[in-house]
Amino acid sequence: MKLKIVVLFFLVSLKSLGQKQVEVFFDFNKDFPNPTSILTLNEWIAKNKEIEITKLLGFCDSIDTKNYNKHLAERRIESVRELLEKSGLKFSKNLDKIAYGKDFKQSKVQAENRRVTIFYSEIAPKIVESEFTRQMRNSKVGETVKLPNIYFFNNSARIVPKSETSLYDLLCAMQENPKLKIEIQGHICCQMVNDVANISTARARAIYNYLLRNKIDRKRMKFVGYGVLRPIHKIPEQNQAEEDENRRVEILIVEK
Structure with a gap:
């Protein structure tokens, strides 16, 4: 055959x-x-x-x-x-x-x-823990952690879309630790007088509202704006790097 x-x-x-x-x-x-x-x-x-x-x-x-x-x-x-x-x-x-x-x-x-x-x-992809996530997990009550890579449109509380990753990291930290309570602190730069337009408070509130929309209990968080009262570098800043470090959002650990 x-x-x-x-x-x-x-x-x-x-x-x-x-x-x-x-x-x-x-x-x-x-x-x-x-x-x-x-x-x-x-x-x-x-x-x-x-x-x-x-x-x-x-x-x-x-x-x-x-x-x-x-x-x-x-x-x-x-x-x-x-x-x-x-x-x-x-x-x-x-x-x-x-x-x-x-x-x-x-x-x-x-x-x-x-x-x-x-x-x-x-193989399930290996999850790489961000530095912010590690800091949030290891921080103690009374310590603050800077929320990295948070950007706002000029002179406003509108969050730039590329900030989404950091917002999500904060959301995950709140979801993974139901006992965690925080204070969201807004800071601005570059002004010799305090935050006349109250932008720092509005920006802290924007992050608060993001967490609220994602079902984080309002009793676990509050927000406050400090304007230029707590700068890292003396105002007026000497360069762009100092301005960027003064213009920030920090997370105060209230309870864990």
Whole structure:
């Protein structure tokens, strides 16, 4: 019977039992993936760096003996494992490697049987704690923590959108510690007289309102504006850096 050799040059991505899988195909009697599968595998690896390989299954077509095909499947598994290892992917400590050879339900298309199936799980991204979050967690009652990267439009209490990350960090700190009570303190710069327009209070209130909109109990927080009464640097400031440090919002820890 004349065999029709169909060469598969692709990977198939599926979901199985909570895990994902890809399949790498081989040419007849070869233990290294065919060239086009290698290219596609490299593209897949480039898009899936944050994964953990959990299982490698090796398969062969029905040609040749059971023993020969089992050893061929083992070599195919090893060649794929080496490719994945060289690419820097992570492996489970309990990595399963099973060589089925030809001992499985075969496809009528022999080329579909010559494969290694890679099972993997996505690794949850590592959360990097911000310096502000660390300071809020370690601070004691009576200490103040500067809320970083908070920007307002000129002479107003409107918060610039790029401040969202810092606001969210403050919100998370309040959510993670239900006993935490704070005072939001607003400060301005550059004026020899106190805050005539009361901008520092309005800015502190804007942050208070953000927390309130996100369901933080008003009993856990209050706000106050100090204008230029508590500068870090003497006014008038000598440079832009001093102005930036005087123009700030601080969080006073009232209760933990």
